[in-house]
Amino acid sequence: KQEVTQIPAALSVPEGENLVLNCSFTDSAIYNLQWFRQDPGKGLTSLLLIQSSQREQTSGRLNASLDKSSGRSTLYIAASQPGDSATYLCAVPNEGAQKLVFGQGTRLTINP
Amino acid sequence: GAGVSQSPRYKVAKRGQDVALRCDPISGHVSLFWYQQALGQGPEFLTYFQNEAQLDKSGLPSDRFFAERPEGSVSTLKIQRTQQEDSAVYLCASSLDLGYQPQHFGDGTRLSIL
Numbered sequence: 001k002q003e004v005t006q007i008p009a010a011l012s013v014p015e016g017e018n019l020v021l022n023c024s025f026t027d028s029a030i031y032n033l034q035w036f037r038q039d040p041g042k043g044l045t046s047l048l049l050i051q052s053s054q055r056e057q058t059s060g061r062l063n064a065s066l067d068k069s070s071g072r073s074t075l076y077i078a079a080s081q082p083g084d085s086a087t088y089l090c091a092v093p094n095e096g097a098q099k100l101v102f103g104q105g106t107r108l109t110i111n112p
Numbered sequence: 113g114a115g116v117s118q119s120p121r122y123k124v125a126k127r128g129q130d131v132a133l134r135c136d137p138i139s140g141h142v143s144l145f146w147y148q149q150a151l152g153q154g155p156e157f158l159t160y161f162q163n164e165a166q167l168d169k170s171g172l173p174s175d176r177f178f179a180e181r182p183e184g185s186v187s188t189l190k191i192q193r194t195q196q197e198d199s200a201v202y203l204c205a206s207s208l209d210l211g212y213q214p215q216h217f218g219d220g221t222r223l224s225i226l
Contacts, residue, residue, distance in 0.1 A: 004154075034214065043116075043203055043217040044155070089154050099145065099168065100215060102154030 002027045006103035014111050021075040021106045023090035028068045035075050036089045080110045116218035124224045133189045133221045137206030144187050147203040194225045
């Protein structure tokens with residue numbers, strides 16, 4: 001059974017810092033990995049999707065990497081801004097692709 | 113604005129009442145998913161549809177939970193005889209098809225059982 005873990009559960013940093021969020025998964029036979037952002041009281045917004053054949057994906061100040069063999073992904077946020085404050089979730093599809101298995105999220109606070 | 117739409121946004125019910133939550137997926141999306149998100153946790157899968165067929169309901173926590181998508185578009189999640197542990201945010205997502213297509217999420221329905 002696939003399990004996804006995110007560390008840390010919460011992170012608070014000053015504005016302008018670069019930071020890394022971690023995601024690990026137990027079954028390395030994944031087809032892709034997706035990073036989401038969730039603002040309070042809102043649904044999930046997809047940030048990046050990395051296919052299993054890819055090593056990383058970039059969108060603006062965000063860079064996500066994937067190491068299937070070690071069961072890890074990282075989300076790198078450059079030059080953090082207060083608007084980046086949110087909960088960040090990673091998810092992988094189960095082997096049948098019928099559902100996403102989520103980590104518990106990292107609650108990120110960027111202090112002005 | 114053709115995103116996934118969920119209604120109501122907030123629902124308060126007394127324990128024992130029945131509730132119905134609605135999801136309007138993105139037009140043309142074949143697959144529809146329901147997730148339950150407890151406070152401070154990641155979403156957990158409940159059930160999914162491909163068109164009108166419910167292909168997986170393994171995540172439904174009890175037989176009090178029922179979902180349908182009769183015409184392959186709008187879906188309703190019904191919870192009968194609600195209990196306090198049903199309090200959560202219920203998220204709906206849709207995707208163009210299977211084959212590991214990205215899922216697009218609605219804003220959810222926050223259900224509180226008193």
